[in-house]
Amino acid sequence: MSADPTPLVAVVVAFDSEELLPRCLTALLEAGVESVLVWDNSPAPRKPWCQATLGDPRVRRLGDGVNHGFGGGINRAVDTLGDLAGVNLLFVNPDCFVNEAAVSRIRDRLADPSVGAVAPGMRYPDGRRGIAGGSRPSVIKEALAATRVDDLMPRRVRSYVLSGAGGRLPWGAYGASVTSADDVALAWVSGFCMGIRGTVFQQAGGFDESFFLYFEDVDLCRRVAACGLKLLVLGGVEVEHVESTSTERAGKSRLYWAGFEQYAIKYRLRAGRRLASLMQR
The missing domain is CATH 3.90.550.10 (Spore Coat Polysaccharide Biosynthesis Protein SpsA; Chain A)
Structure with missing residues (x-):
């Protein structure tokens, strides 16, 4: 202990x-x-x-x-x-x-x-x-996850994109x-x-x-x-x-996108707000 x-x-x-x-x-x-x-x-x-x-x-x-x-x-x-x-x-x-x-x-x-x-x-x-x-969440990451396109990416490319294109995350992080x-x-x-x-x-x-x-x-x-x-x-x-x-x-998906919409509103991510609204329809 x-x-x-x-x-x-x-x-x-x-x-x-x-x-x-x-x-x-x-x-x-x-x-x-x-x-x-x-x-x-x-x-x-x-x-x-x-x-x-x-x-x-x-x-x-x-x-x-x-x-x-x-x-x-x-x-x-x-x-x-x-x-x-x-x-x-x-x-x-x-x-x-x-x-x-x-x-x-x-x-x-x-x-x-x-x-x-x-x-x-x-x-x-x-x-x-x-x-x-x-x-940090971004519209790119959420869109990739929603469409599952990120599953098709090579591991290094996916890590780079998920990091916000600002450098690679340790894979698995x-x-x-x-x-x-x-x-x-x-x-x-x-x-x-x-x-x-x-x-x-x-x-x-x-x-x-x-x-x-x-x-x-x-x-x-x-x-x-x-x-x-x-x-x-x-x-x-x-x-x-x-x-x-x-x-x-x-409904987990609906709650998830409602949460992301609120995050996008709070941090002024206009594209994120549009994406979240679309995913809740």
Whole structure:
């Protein structure tokens, strides 16, 4: 375990997550986090799930019967902590299962004052690596991903384009998790399992609740980077992510493009706004 004594508070936003949430909470407790806040975005009356795990004094269940989205749920849960000085936060999706090695590395890296936020590598149950972070979004990248033209590109060309044509990314840093033991500094790290110091979260202003789901982590990281802090995907550690248990009913693609549209509006990407609008038709 890490020698860093700073308490690590995990925050999980749940929405009809009865199937996987117990495993998520058990993994967090076994990995050594000091406490867990579960913000339940499910409509009232809240369902009586996870009674065994929620009976643990380290776990608190919160909610008001309204679906505030991912960032809105995180903000409300964090607000209950009051003073964030001397607290590290770990945002975890309910379909993400952490392990002791990843939590220990997250603690260690957050002890570095030059680091703003971190994420471990992501791996799906079938062994594929997922996207744990990346370069700044652009219309070119989103269009390539939407049409899947990028799948046909040679690896070096794809890496160059995904980096914004400003140099090559280490392969695997944008389209997958880091495969080496070295950490990789990127423009954003994924909120599927994001560690951040409480004071940094506060300084950056928390999540922008105009993002309901998707791109709220990218936006937060942009503001953290503006504070002069690094964003790292951690090499050598991965956590399992099932993905999409809370978005299947609502339509993941629609929510994704709505998130990108909001990002394009906020950062004045007119072509991005047109693309996002077209993809939602």
